[in-house]
Amino acid sequence: MRMATAASKRERGTEAQGRMSTGGVNRHIYFSEDAPDESEHQSKSRVVKKKRKRSRVSETLNISTEPQIIPSPPNHFGALRASTCYPHKAKQKRRKSSSNSCKVELQRQWAHSSRDFSGYEDKLLVVSYNILGVDNASKHPDLYSRVPSKFLEWKRRKRLICQEIRLYDAGLICFQEVDLFDDLAGVLRNDGYDGIFKGRTGEAVDGCAIFWKHQQFSLVHEESIEFKTFGLRDNVAQLCVLKVNQTEENTNLPLKPSTYCSQDRHVLIGNIHVLFNPNRGDVKLGQIRLFLEKAYNLSEQWGGIPVILGGDLNSLPQSAAYQFLASSQLDVQLHDRRNISGQMIGRQFIAKHCRPFIYKWTLEELKLAAGNHGVSTLSHQLNLSSAYAAIQGISGCRDKFGEPIATTYHSSFMGTVDYIWHTKELAPVRVLETLPIDILRKTRGLPSKRWGSDHLALVCELAFVDG
């Protein structure tokens, strides 16, 4: 197993220190504008919570909460059978579950593209999963106040996460908030995975990890980004070039596993966990900009290979940061630095901050966001699509952008911050739906009995459509 674990030995750092407690479940969290950086924002920021009995989004939904496994309708949705998608099913049958919520949590279904992929042989399955750092979980009990403590135990969470990974049988995995890499890698090695880890700089002990099925892929290049080098805080990202193995044996198989290719191919996989601090849109944009720039350059170096980017962007689908990724351009001056990630959208923010004049960016902020040129229009050269947004979802699971309504849920926040992006040489064949919002709400917060993190894994199958 290749890795760099030095960082994992370090003490947990600053970002997590600012977690706050709210009594109710809010889709958004609110920070004051004056938190200068992540380490200070706990003391300096005033967290304003807005109590809602129900989230605005969920009020519009009307989904059955009966325990059920939804059968595969004739169109594009294929349900995972309980026995397949949920390894504890046998146990569950024996022990009558005490909680309805545990049963309904079984629902995660595949949503299939309406496009016919029968002509495309070469496919791969990708997972992006923020697994909740052990340190994060223990240092911020307020975020998990309604989660029974046993659901927060790493041993249990690790088991659930690894069971889930085994079930998906993905070729490529991007994990965020990994702070016990060796432990995780030890289990995944038995399932045929190799992996690499990049720890955050500074005090934090967690980092990003990329795993791949070593039978299906060979690592041919790896690099990482320490954003600190660019004055962009202690977050990190990873970029790997993997060769998709084409073995004699596989090409002769009558039923070729979808993750092997009919020809030699390379793919670039990137993994990022963007800064949390909702106020620092300049830093978030700077991190995303650098990540995309380096991914593009690396892809070009390898002959313009397809790019897959997984990660936790700590930015919502309605945000300027999302817009930048999706449209390749952004005039930052049209946006408030304190709301680049969309985490502050809400009445409180509008009342407090939206004045008739446009937010004035300082030169320093512009440089962080856009680089040293100090220009206000950001651009990148990757033509990216979000895998989930391209496939019509199941009622109750998607927002108006086609993204999941929620990829993470704890006492302070429910919403979408995780994504899988890809370039046009790839097309999504199917994605695994997140949990319908009212079913998710019934868990009263993640991690839960069935799910090992406060995020849900994003899973998608991508086909090579470049001929």
Ligand code: KL2
């Ligand atoms: O949003 V996250 O959780 O992707 O699930 O990324 C960060 C946050 C993670 C790593 O820094 O720690 C969490 N309030 C709530 N959550 C926080 C805070 C905070 N002030 N600071 C860090 N995190």
